[in-house]
Amino acid sequence: MPLSYLNNIPLKKKVFFFVKNVINKIQYKYQPNVRYAINRADVLLASTPEEQRVFKNIYHRESYFVNDTGCDVSNSPHNWLTKENKSLNMVWVAKFDFRKQLELAIRIIGELKDLNVVLNIVGGGANEQYYKKLANELQVYNKCIFHGVIPHDEVMKIMQESDLFLFTSIKEDSSTVILEAIGSKLPIVCFDTCGFGPIVDDSIGRKVKIATPAQSIKDFAKVIRDIYNKRDLLPKMSENCLAKQKELSWQFKAEFVTNLYNQILYQEKHTFDILWIDENELTNQLTLTIKAVATAFHPDIRLHIVGSGDMEAYLKEAEKQGIADLCVIHGSVSHDEVLRIMGSADMFLFTSVAEGTPHVVLEAISMGLPVVCFDTCGQGDSVTDDIGMKIPLSHPEQSVKDFAERIEYLYKHREVLTAMSENCKRRAEELSWERKAKEMVRIYNNVKNEKCAR
Numbered sequence: 499m500p501l502s503y504l505n506n507i508p509l510k511k512k513v514f515f516f517v518k519n520v521i522n523k524i525q526y527k528y529q530p531n532v533r534y535a536i537n538r539a540d541v542l543l544a545s546t547p548e549e550q551r552v553f554k555n556i557y558h559r560e561s562y563f564v565n566d567t568g569c570d571v572s573n574s575p576h577n578w579l580t581k582e583n584k585s586l587n588m589v590w591v592a593k594f595d596f597r598k599q600l601e602l603a604i605r606i607i608g609e610l611k612d613l614n615v616v617l618n619i620v621g622g623g624a625n626e627q628y629y630k631k632l633a634n635e636l637q638v639y640n641k642c643i644f645h646g647v648i649p650h651d652e653v654m655k656i657m658q659e660s661d662l663f664l665f666t667s668i669k670e671d672s673s674t675v676i677l678e679a680i681g682s683k684l685p686i687v688c689f690d691t692c693g694f695g696p697i698v699d700d701s702i703g704r705k706v707k708i709a710t711p712a713q714s715i716k717d718f719a720k721v722i723r724d725i726y727n728k729r730d731l732l733p734k735m736s737e738n739c740l741a742k743q744k745e746l747s748w749q750f751k752a753e754f755v756t757n758l759y760n761q762i763l764y765q766e767k768h769t770f771d772i773l774w775i776d777e778n779e780l781t782n783q784l785t786l787t788i789k790a791v792a793t794a795f796h797p798d799i800r801l802h803i804v805g806s807g808d809m810e811a812y813l814k815e816a817e818k819q820g821i822a823d824l825c826v827i828h829g830s831v832s833h834d835e836v837l838r839i840m841g842s843a844d845m846f847l848f849t850s851v852a853e854g855t856p857h858v859v860l861e862a863i864s865m866g867l868p869v870v871c872f873d874t875c876g877q878g879d880s881v882t883d884d885i886g887m888k889i890p891l892s893h894p895e896q897s898v899k900d901f902a903e904r905i906e907y908l909y910k911h912r913e914v915l916t917a918m919s920e921n922c923k924r925r926a927e928e929l930s931w932e933r934k935a936k937e938m939v940r941i942y943n944n945v946k947n948e949k950c951a952r
Contacts (some may be wrong), residue, residue: 511596523800526552530864530926533721537841537865539760546693549830564755565693568748569677582854582858585614586726589660589684591653592667594623599666602711602718604629605666608636609719613726615641617664618656621778622647625910661732661912662725665694666718668708680742683733701738717821768798770909772868773843775804775836775858776850783849784812786894790847790901792819796909799824801847802839806830840865844909844915847901848877851891855880864926868918870904872897880929884921 525532536542536553542561544550553561559795585921592598602621607617619629619642633639639898645656657663663679665688676694679686686703690707698705704725706717725731744750774787784803791801801824803812816822828839840846846862848871862869869886871877881888887896887908908915927933 518782523659526556533864536705537837541758547696558834559802564751565697565698566676567677568751569681569743569746571743571747572681577887585616585662586618586662587618588619588664589620590655590664591620592627593621594629597667598670599668600629601632602714603664604633604636604642605715606718607638607641609715610722611638613920615726616643617641618643618660620645620653620656622650656683657845659685663685677746680739680746683736683739687718687730702735702742721782724922769800770798771800771802771843773802773839773846773906777805777807783851785815786898787847787849788821789816789898790813790905792821793898793902794905795821800826802828802843803859804828804831804836804839828868837865840867853877860929863922863929866919866922869903869917882925885918885925
């Protein structure tokens with residue numbers, strides 16, 4: 499929500515949207531269910547460019563833009579009333595909600611009071627008298643027709659008889675009314691934002707950048723004034739709406755999504771990607787990891803190594819074991835890059851023998867990544883049988899064999915791996931800070947009640 503457009507709303511609502519913006523940003527990055535869904539998805543669909551930027555900037559994932567509203571294809575002609583010497587009839591349709599920015603629309607008409615323009619205002623709400631008073635103060639009440647809340651058929655009739663659709667909303671996804679305008683072959687002027695920004699191009703309308711209310715009023719007025727002086731643009735934009743209708747039709751979207759689904763369904767993943775993350779210290783047993791992967795040798799296996807330290811000795815060990823070509827050395831990378839690598843891996847191999855509760859294991863679980871580790875330290879309790887496999891501490895030679903057996907089993911039984919990945923979501927919730935906080939409060943209250951009872 500662009501906060502600069504919230505000047506005339508109560509402080510309580512301003513605080514609400516400010517907090518909401520902050521919470522959304524935190525959830526994008528850290529909410530386990532969001533991270534799990536995004537990183538385990540084969541394909542991402544975004545209904546707004548803002549969502550696409552989140553996927554790209556935070557998760558380093560590309561996505562397809564598919565707005566969440568569709569329209570019917572209709573080749574019925576638009577009822578053009580405009581002529582060079584007649585008024586430019588515009589229509590604004592929405593409920594009187596501050597997100598829809600009716601005040602902005604009326605102030606735009608105030609900037610155009612020297613022109614023969616009419617704004618048909620369709621909708622209702624608690625602030626109707628305020629908007630009528632504003633139109634009167636700006637001396638444009640005679641240019642604003644308040645239709646109120648009317649049946650849908652009447653709304654469509656007004657659209658059919660208008661020259662331009664003025665849409666001043668600053669926050670929604672695709673907006674059904676934009677699709678209805680396109681269905682009516684009605685050219686559009688709107689903000690370049692949300693899900694409707696990419697829909698409305700120069701072939702069917704004009705767009706204005708999000709800035710400040712004062713600047714937006716000037717920008718909208720300039721665009722409308724240009725159209726007013728070039729009426730021949732409107733019939734061309736109207737005819738172009740037919741191609742846009744087909745592009746935005748439910749039929750087209752159904753076929754597009756079906757094709758994506760079929761691509762995912764029938765594509766084959768040719769590699770089995772094992773991820774190892776840690777510092778290259780003796781207790782973390784990277785040499786043991788390399789030997790285990792070599793023992794479970796298969797040309798499709800890839801061992802991804804992420805961490806800091808001198809890799810040369812371990813590369814020599816990989817060459818000695820004959821799997822140098824199967825090792826992908828990422829080195830020390832950013833946290834976002836770690837998440838990206840986790841999102842494309844099949845399993846997480848954790849061979850440390852001396853840890854508390856490893857944060858990286860919890861992160862792997864939150865990403866839906868099955869874990870194979872030693873049954874020791876904090877990871878022994880965190881990794882249950884439904885989300886991974888554990889081996890007992892014994893001696894290095896036996897551990898190599900044990901890890902290799904688990905790798906081979908999961909390589910051959912992908913359905914088990916898939917089930918483990920699904921179960922990770924539940925386990926991540928069990929290990930979340932929220933669950934732990936509730937448990938600590940419960941224990942504290944029990945202790946307090948016991949002491950009070952003495």
